[in-house]
Amino acid sequence: MPFDAASTPLSLPRWHSLQGDETGSRLSLTLEGRPLIQVRLVPADPVQVHLETVCPDRGAQALWAACYWLLSRDPACQRLAWHVPKAPAWVPSLLASGLLVPSEQAHVLICERALFWQLPQPWLGEVQSGVYPQQMQISNGKRHPRRPPKPRGEVYRRFDVRLGAWVSLRTLEVEQDLARFNRWQNEPRVAHFWQEQGSLEQHREYLSKLEADPHTLTLIGCFDDEPFAYFEAYWAKEDRIAPFYPADDYDRGIHMLVGEQAHRGPHKVASWMSALVHYLFLDDPRTQRVVAEPRADNGKMIGYMHDQCFHCDKEFDFPHKRAALMILGRERFFDRCTLV
The missing domain is CATH 3.40.630 (Aminopeptidase)
Known part of the structure; x- marks a missing residue:
């Protein structure tokens, strides 16, 4: 081990x-x-x-x-x-x-x-000497805490005993990951739910905007250091989801995409989803909830999230989709935590 x-x-x-x-x-x-x-x-x-x-x-x-x-x-x-x-x-x-x-x-x-499982080491690659200080600010009409500088490189690593493999998260690097991201987004299976298919230049622009956005962190998920998935972790208070539920100052949200066919399946989802949520709860101990808004007709993903103790709070309408509001509280995640 x-x-x-x-x-x-x-x-x-x-x-x-x-x-x-x-x-x-x-x-x-x-x-x-x-x-x-x-x-x-x-x-x-x-x-x-x-x-x-x-x-x-x-x-x-x-x-x-x-x-x-x-x-x-x-x-x-x-x-x-x-x-x-x-x-x-x-x-x-x-x-x-x-x-x-x-x-x-x-x-x-x-x-x-x-x-x-709430101790930050050794799961996090870097631990700051304390939580980032709070200062409220207003951006785009939304009042929220000032967000810390984004990390670079590997941010989380854990050996999954059930899989016998490392699951890790690193930050996306546009030049390094652009072709991979483009290939994943143009997969029909992914495009059906993400609706972000396009050219390399379109995806470069998409990722560059997120890189400059302080409220979103783009991540690459790896098994044994092999990239297989793309994740977006965002601060919910200043996100489009905020008007649809009472978002707390340190709630985090997630968008998820598994790009490699070989790493699909319930056992793999259980590993990477728990790792992603674990990372977000460790990243700032003030984070009390992780939320997501998959398409309401994405029954498979919603089922996977139920398996990881998310609950569906409600369905609601974005301009581009009907979404299910999925919520997982910190206490519920760590109470009888099944991480191994």
């Missing part, structure tokens, strides 16, 4: 291989042949995890790795009860981060699944 215990909070993850050996009630993890942590597991609700040995100079990272291992192998596992005698020096940092929370029992700390 890929993991890098040496990454610092502000560095890009350098993914190595984490190996586990479970014999009887004991789980031992090693990183590149070096012992990392050993725990004794007692089945219960929550699972009781007794810390036995830990790499002395990587205590915090080792405990994170064990949490990741145990939560990833069992999506139904909601919490872990860590028995940590003597309170090592690295425990306060884990309490401060939210990886661990206190319990009423002495020397027992809890790892909550809903908190674990």
Whole structure:
């Protein structure tokens, strides 16, 4: 299982291989042949995890790795009860981060699944030292927070245990991705719903406008670094969707396009859609909802979104289509979160 215990909070993850050996009630993890942590597991609700040995100079990272291992192998596992005698020096940092929370029992700390998946590292390639400061402004008659500068490069990476593959998101680069975007938009299957078929120059203009628009971020989705999809993530408050529902200041919206036939199907959708939503909730902790407005007759996509816990709030009419308003709240996404 890929993991890098040496990454610092502000560095890009350098993914190595984490190996586990479970014999009887004991789980031992090693990183590149070096012992990392050993725990004794007692089945219960929550699972009781007794810390036995830990790499002395990587205590915090080792405990994170064990949490990741145990939560990833069992999506139904909601919490872990860590028995940590003597309170090592690295425990306060884990309490401060939210990886661990206190319990009423002495020397027992809890790892909550809903908190674990809200930690920004190592999923995000870059983590700023805090949320972007808020300053309200008005653009095109809409009052909204000033948006942060757009990122460049890879913004999200996670190993999907079910697929046995990396799912990642990077920002679109017009010159690098124009031909690919043009090919995807001219696929009849895509054109039916997007209605953006056209020439290379038309698509260059389309993407260049979005690149200059502070409220929209264009992304390329990849499996094992192979591009397969195009996504637009937008701030809903200043988008065309805002008049149709009470948009909050930090709601994000998404447009989705899978361009490569080989990466279609429910199992792939479950991976990339959860990754996209996960990224948007991690990108700014003030984001409480992710919304989408697929065509109301796109039953397949709406069904996929229901599978990922979106709900259909209503149908409404844009000038160019009848749309379904799909909404997924932050609390619902992370509560009993099925990420692995």
